Amino acid sequence: MNQPAEQKRYFLNPDKFRDPNVTADGQPRATVTLRTLETLWINTGTLCNLECRNCYIESSPSNDRLVYITHEEVCDYLNEIERESLGTTTIAFTGGEPFLNPDMLPILETCLTRGYTVLLLTNATKPIMRPRVQRGLKALRDTHGERLTLRVSIDHFDPHWHELERGTDTFEPVVEGLRWLTDEGFQIDIAGRLFAGDDEATMRAGYTRLFQDRGIALNAEDPGKLVLFPEMDARLDAPEVTTACWQKLGKHPDQMMCSSSRMIVKRKGAERPSVIACTLLPYDERFELGHTLTDAQQTVPLNHPHCAQFCVLGGASCSG
Template sequence: MKDQSQSDFAANDGKFIDPAVTAKGEARAKVALERLETLWFNTGTLCNITCVNCYIESSPTNDALTYLTETEVTRYLDEAETLDPRPREIGFTGGEPFMNPEMIAMTRAALERGYEVLILTNAMRPMQRPAVLAGLLALNAEFPGQLTLRVSLDHFSPTEHDEMRGAGSYATTLDGMDWLRDNGFRMAVAARSLWHETEAETRAGFTALFMERNYKIDAQHPGMTVIFPEMDMGVEVPEITTACWGILNKSPSDVMCATQRMVVKRKGQSPSVVACTLLPYEAEFDLGSTLAEASGAVALNHPHCAKFCVLGGASCSA
């Protein structure tokens, strides 16, 4: 895997170096963990496909983040039970989560504790294996209303989607979504804003697709059809200072790291907790091996913090 730090900072030379101050010497913004609303688990970076500009560089060969196990997930779920309040939601992301052989067992462990569970998936062949489908059917029947699968559908048209994910991927993903529809699963969609369309045009395109295929997904709801900004490492972004909150009329509460943390397992290491889903590799954003250790404030010392979270206003949660 390439050195991500070099590509991340190429267009921001001299910025995002000191966690306390910006390149101009101004106080850098920090975000306190107000409550742990969503606890994410990265199930591993292996994926059945290689997408253009995948922020985590998932692929059939990238195992920089190795598979989490049910035992490891359960340890964090046990710790989460001691929090007051405990998390509202457990999220699973990858890579492709259904590549992980213990995905159904990990999902069950979260559902059994009464959590809402969100799984991010491309709904392709790993999810469509018979054993996985049988496991999903059992979970959805046993825990009705608790499970949502957010499907990565980059665009409402096959040409643009396949441009990002490979020829034929659109059709295969819709096969998976059709199965989820026919079996009564709650679905959401994650898309990208890459094609010089307005948000209204993008949502209108998804509305037409969802109506055509009878998907019970609200294309106008930002939590059901999530449109992520592109994370272009070649674009210079401003650093976020403490003064920015007032200038932008935003609150630290709006940023992911105010309410979310993610568990990862780097190759050859034990699991640890990172600040958010976007920064799984950077050592600076590794907050410790337990949820308690990861409860401190996070300095917004990365281009993603500015472009994706503060200025883009995105969140990976439901």
């Protein structure tokens, strides 16, 4: 495996990403308009049984800045989708670790029963190995089959790099959880991260060896089964995205996540959940769009380093 190349890391220019309308050098900032709410992301709460080194949402066993969303609150948004004919097809969940939320299984049952495709991001460690959770998941699998996909976070195929990010003794538990899920016939994909200096071909070959060695029936060469995300660090310098960038990069605003998705969060102490523009920006108040999905049908300025690092230049989407 290649070691990451040594390179000078420049910190973010404080004049960047300040004005929603123009960049630091006075050019018009790129924006994205919601065309259709294809995917509604729901943050289940920031509490997690792990504390990763570079978690974009700072999940940990003690971070409850975003509290557990309830089954009733999720139903309110599903009702709005149906009442307003918003055209949503997928409900996706992220945390924290979603299976710490005591309402998670009823929430999944409701979303699936209403006909949505469901994607859930999990670290597949201790919470998913609880007998109650396993019984509930198997019941959902038996009733709803392939409409439920669990995306398991394995940051790297090498235990050293995975545990550098996720902590000591975290690699074997996720392999155990993943093997249980695949043995039980769940729809699974894997989320890896490009943070250790390896190219995509090396990463896919490494995951292939891991899955073969551990008897895990997943195809790491399939981009739909192994999603490799670019690394993000809001402290490091990133280019601002101008309106001229679309043509220069050969990209279109409709390719960005915020053209087709929104995320629900519930802040600690808040009376009700809020809708934000992006899964990656849960704490930045500039990206809060109100309390209802109707309120959130706004144009979003690409006014954060993650917009450039992950979406525009990284070409990534949390939906895969």
